[in-house]
Amino acid sequence: MNILVCDDDKEIVEAIEIYLSQEGYTILKAYDGLQALKILEEQEVHLLIIDVMMPRLDGIRATLKIREKSSIPIIILSAKSEDVDKILGLNIGADDYVTKPFNPLELVARVKSQIRRYTKLGNIQGEGANVFTVGGLSIDDDLKQVTVDGEPVKMTPIEYNILLLLVKNPGKVFSIEQIYENIWNEEAIGADNTVAVHIRHIREKIEINPKEPRYLKVVWGVGYKIEKL
Secondary structure (H helix, E strand, O other), X not given: OEEEEEOOOHHXXXXXXXXXXXXXXXXXXXXXXXXXXXXXHHOOOOEEEEEOOOOOOOHHHHHHHHHOOOOOOEEEEEOOOOHHHHHHHHHOOOOEEEEOOOOXXXXXXXXXXXXXXXXXXXXXXXXXXXXXXXXXXXXXOOOOEEEEOOEEEOOOHHHHHHHHHHHOOOOOOXXXXXXXXXXXXXXXXXXXXHHHHHHHHHHHHHOOOOOXXXXXXXXXXXXXXXXXX
């Protein structure tokens, strides 16, 4: 597995390389967003770890460009702890974030989790239909494909897994904590913003009018559900 680490602080890149190399990953290194884009064009990358603040092309703008072509897992590194930075990163297509200074073991765990999801999403297993449909919304879990009114919708691994969880259980309300624990496989501490951003992103992709959703409904004070149609 190739992991691209992009940060203008070379010591941080080297530290991340040490820990992830011990887990058997091959580390590719970039020191600004433009270098990262070039590597992504030339080599196969299975996961990207990218800093927010960098010269030439920052992590936010780089992520936006990457999401135009690729759905690889992206973990944002941020030197700030404010929620606004985390929400911005998630909102433009990142799958997870880690705040500096970070615990290397936590970063390794998050990398492994994202790689597992990405690998699972890319594997086509079994034969026959494994299709879940609600109205014009359809998920073929064998092909890992989402369509709305017959048109394919591109999703990140996190978005796909959240939508699949809800579509498999139409009408059932899942709390933010239940969604987080099902998808991230860890205790939901401070998960509200993380889940809400991904839900908003899913709505933008599957709803004609995200402000008046047909499929993905909020049940105020409780959680989210896929409406039975």
